[in-house]
Amino acid sequence: MSATTLTLRRFNAVDVILWLLRIGVLLIVVIGTLATLIKARYTIAQWLDFVMFGLTIGSIYAQIALGYTMVYGVLRLINFAHGDIVMTGAFAGYFAAAGFDRSGLLESRPVLAMAGILLVAVLTSTCIAVLTERIAYRPFRRVQGLAPLICAIGVSFFLEQTFRGLFGSSVKSYPDPSWLRAAFVVFGFRIPRVDVLVIGLALVFMALLYMVVQRTRMGTAMRAVAEDAEAAALMGIDVNRVIVFTFMLGGVMAGIAGVFYAFLYKQVYFFMGFTPGIKAFGAAVLGGIGSIPGAMLGGFFLGMVESVGPTLFLDGIGIPAPYQLRDLIAFTLLIMVLIFRPQGILGERMARKRA
Amino acid sequence: MPTSLAILPRRRQPATPLQRTLGVGLVFGVIGVYLAAVGLLPMLNKRSVIVDTIGLGDATMIAIGLGAGAMAARHAHTRGGATLHGLLAGAVAGAMAAALAVVMQLVSLQSIFIQLSPALFTMLTLGLGLAGGAAVLIGGGAAAGLAGALLRDSPPGGRRIVLAGLGTVVVAGVFQELIQLVLQNAGALTTSASEFFYTWEGLSQQGAAAIFVIAAIIAGLNAMVQRRAAGRVAASERRVRLRRLLRAGILLLLLVCFPLLAGSYIGQVLMLVGLYILMGMGLNLEVGLAGLLDLGFVAFFAVGAYTTALLTADSAHALAALSYWEAMPIAVLLSICVGVIFGIPVLGVRGDYLAVATMGLGEIVRVIVTSDFAAPLLGGAQGVLQIPKPRIGATVLATPVALFYLTLAASAVAAYVAWRLENSRLGRAWMALRDDEDVAQALGVNLIRSKLLAYGLGAAFAGLGGSIFAVMLSSVYPSSFQLLISINVLALIIVGGMGSLPGVVVGSLALIGLPELLREFGEYRYLFYGAVLVIMMRLKPEGLWPSEVRRRELHAGDEAEALDAGADLLPAGQHASSAAE
Numbered sequence: 001m002s003a004t005t006l007t008l009r010r011f012n013a014v015d016v017i018l019w020l021l022r023i024g025v026l027l028i029v030v031i032g033t034l035a036t037l038i039k040a041r042y043t044i045a046q047w048l049d050f051v052m053f054g055l056t057i058g059s060i061y062a063q064i065a066l067g068y069t070m071v072y073g074v075l076r077l078i079n080f081a082h083g084d085i086v087m088t089g090a091f092a093g094y095f096a097a098a099g100f101d102r103s104g105l106l107e108s109r110p111v112l113a114m115a116g117i118l119l120v121a122v123l124t125s126t127c128i129a130v131l132t133e134r135i136a137y138r139p140f141r142r143v144q145g146l147a148p149l150i151c152a153i154g155v156s157f158f159l160e161q162t163f164r165g166l167f168g169s170s171v172k173s174y175p176d177p178s179w180l181r182a183a184f185v186v187f188g189f190r191i192p193r194v195d196v197l198v199i200g201l202a203l204v205f206m207a208l209l210y211m212v213v214q215r216t217r218m219g220t221a222m223r224a225v226a227e228d229a230e231a232a233a234l235m236g237i238d239v240n241r242v243i244v245f246t247f248m249l250g251g252v253m254a255g256i257a258g259v260f261y262a263f264l265y266k267q268v269y270f271f272m273g274f275t276p277g278i279k280a281f282g283a284a285v286l287g288g289i290g291s292i293p294g295a296m297l298g299g300f301f302l303g304m305v306e307s308v309g310p311t312l313f314l315d316g317i318g319i320p321a322p323y324q325l326r327d328l329i330a331f332t333l334l335i336m337v338l339i340f341r342p343q344g345i346l347g348e349r350m351a352r353k354r355a
Numbered sequence: 356m357p358t359s360l361a362i363l364p365r366r367r368q369p370a371t372p373l374q375r376t377l378g379v380g381l382v383f384g385v386i387g388v389y390l391a392a393v394g395l396l397p398m399l400n401k402r403s404v405i406v407d408t409i410g411l412g413d414a415t416m417i418a419i420g421l422g423a424g425a426m427a428a429r430h431a432h433t434r435g436g437a438t439l440h441g442l443l444a445g446a447v448a449g450a451m452a453a454a455l456a457v458v459m460q461l462v463s464l465q466s467i468f469i470q471l472s473p474a475l476f477t478m479l480t481l482g483l484g485l486a487g488g489a490a491v492l493i494g495g496g497a498a499a500g501l502a503g504a505l506l507r508d509s510p511p512g513g514r515r516i517v518l519a520g521l522g523t524v525v526v527a528g529v530f531q532e533l534i535q536l537v538l539q540n541a542g543a544l545t546t547s548a549s550e551f552f553y554t555w556e557g558l559s560q561q562g563a564a565a566i567f568v569i570a571a572i573i574a575g576l577n578a579m580v581q582r583r584a585a586g587r588v589a590a591s592e593r594r595v596r597l598r599r600l601l602r603a604g605i606l607l608l609l610l611v612c613f614p615l616l617a618g619s620y621i622g623q624v625l626m627l628v629g630l631y632i633l634m635g636m637g638l639n640l641e642v643g644l645a646g647l648l649d650l651g652f653v654a655f656f657a658v659g660a661y662t663t664a665l666l667t668a669d670s671a672h673a674l675a676a677l678s679y680w681e682a683m684p685i686a687v688l689l690s691i692c693v694g695v696i697f698g699i700p701v702l703g704v705r706g707d708y709l710a711v712a713t714m715g716l717g718e719i720v721r722v723i724v725t726s727d728f729a730a731p732l733l734g735g736a737q738g739v740l741q742i743p744k745p746r747i748g749a750t751v752l753a754t755p756v757a758l759f760y761l762t763l764a765a766s767a768v769a770a771y772v773a774w775r776l777e778n779s780r781l782g783r784a785w786m787a788l789r790d791d792e793d794v795a796q797a798l799g800v801n802l803i804r805s806k807l808l809a810y811g812l813g814a815a816f817a818g819l820g821g822s823i824f825a826v827m828l829s830s831v832y833p834s835s836f837q838l839l840i841s842i843n844v845l846a847l848i849i850v851g852g853m854g855s856l857p858g859v860v861v862g863s864l865a866l867i868g869l870p871e872l873l874r875e876f877g878e879y880r881y882l883f884y885g886a887v888l889v890i891m892m893r894l895k896p897e898g899l900w901p902s903e904v905r906r907r908e909l910h911a912g913d914e915a916e917a918l919d920a921g922a923d924l925l926p927a928g929q930h931a932s933s934a935a936e
Contacts (some may be wrong), residue, residue, distance in 0.1 A: 154888025161882035165393025
């Protein structure tokens, strides 16, 4: 058999379909973008709004994605319940915020109130993250196959329904203080304050997290466990403590992200963690799961695509109400990444280890 | 940089028996407080076990006390010690509940925790006020703990008799409505029996006592017979299997005849159970046999439902006016196509990623169906209405009982197909693929073909289910096709046992039928599903009715893991027991 027939044989129908899929998605993106730009139905200010929103939501996705990526790094487990840990943070933050709102503190002392809300949220989400690790994930440390993932799905469900039972299934609206409603005006463009606050604080917290992981003893130990858990254990690192620490860090980021997400959308309910959780998982894979800078990058990228994409890609083709299809674009991106580049952008090293 | 990297394990003192007992009591107490705070206890208490005496919520609290006592007694060496530890653990658990009552008395938390209502307070304190209630809670907890410890220490024969009696009373009390209905429809003799055990609103005290005695006697006789049989010869493999088949047969016979006796409500419940059995068998092909964890399963269900709706409905969106029997095969075929189309892109995705990718696909389908983009075709959020019921000749299958028989027939066909598939060449290929994709491929399994067949056939079952679902509701809405359904189906095959056909029936009865019968359970069923997934994975990953192959594999796997001590990530000794199980 000659070499050409061999390559032809390997190039089967499935590959053709996958290539068609790639080309199809690419075509929609390119044609849609061109058509939208040529039609020019949107002003610069509107595009800037999309970009700002993309950066804001992207910074939240980035923080959630960090939790996925760190846990995956040390445990090789998709913490399916991470989105719901975000939800617990948002809920705890809601009760703090509502309390501060009633006492007037939220209006009069914004910095103090914000710190209080974040503290309550972070404490709650961290405790729950550590508890889930202890109760649900630790027994599965050495179990192969689907069991840990199924258990994680169960945890996710359990958390959602617990919060529904405890606090009711109604949508609660977050307080909306006046200092958050205003907007900065730069060169005549309106930039909402809440966006600036969310992006700024997210960057600060992510920088802090990066310092913790790179500079502290525990962070170094964490990276060692992610690299090779057995070897790390042989070097005298208490793997259990490192894993708990990892869940703590993930919980902290999740709590902060939950509060921001709630401030952005102005509401909390028990199912709110699901969609951002799945999307952030996509962001973590996109950036290369296990890689911390990758998760941040992936989060921002996903946020931008999700915010700018519907209008840019779909409006030009003449699809009505493209903003309804925002989740469609995010999930398509997620699936495309899982299918075509599961190692992500920065994840060559991790991918090789998985294989 | 620090000079030493050592994050050294902290050495913990092993817990003393007293600490362990207190810990057990605390854990059970937390469970009780949790159940109260999410609103389960007051909800359960709406249903009484014995009229005017004890509610299901009270029974749950007593069960918590019993459990605490039994758990605490596990560690004790002497009989006296066991009872003492049981007493203590029960009292601690009761004290936690009392503490909740005290907190509720001191501060009003209902603005945050909406379930901490005055009604819950009355229930916890039995209406005796705080001091009296707290005393009763602690004393009752201690008594229940003592009883639990004694029960644990008693000889297994006696324990079984008591538990059988108690269990039967609870079942007879909780499902009183249903049992009364059946008894009264069945004949004159059973009607008078019903009048003896039940008042019109539930199980009477004399009835409960009588049922306890009867169940205990039956359990005792049964134990005696079994002991004698065990003394003679160990039951052979064939007889065990025969007995299993017999049991399954009786269960099926009951399922078939039950709705005729019990009326349309039970017919509806069992129809839902049948629907989930159909879907469960489909997902079982994918997850149980082929090991492809598919969380977008609901999409195939939706395709089946929408196809049937669009082909038969009497509405503006309808594409044709076919009869149900013409539309159903088309719905199934289309589901298969969608299954294959779903399968192609995710062919190369494995394990965890596959679960997320399929879930994404399912969500995409849902987003498209709800959006304005597809609204002209699929009816958007309003859905498609006025789907006619199927008819055979002149009879219209309109009642739930008639539709139940339709579901049953479909399930029977599907079960036959699934059973034949399981033992076919394809089924073996799937199992090989589940265990190791690379090795399966090396052994000549055509990965693409067998994976796509798994998706396609699994989708066919779901499509059939969807098609029946559409005529059952007479309308389809996008909100019926949420991720929840995929998770429900996954939960039921896990409870029943992955890769096991009878397991699907058991799982469906337990997870769909039971909550449907306890109507007030309502939304709490999902809480129950989440807990069930975690608990099953921890305690019984092979399921309640595992397939033989699966059981053997799981145990072989455990041995291999126990031998593979090199990858020990845990401090020695702490979890050795969980690995050795």
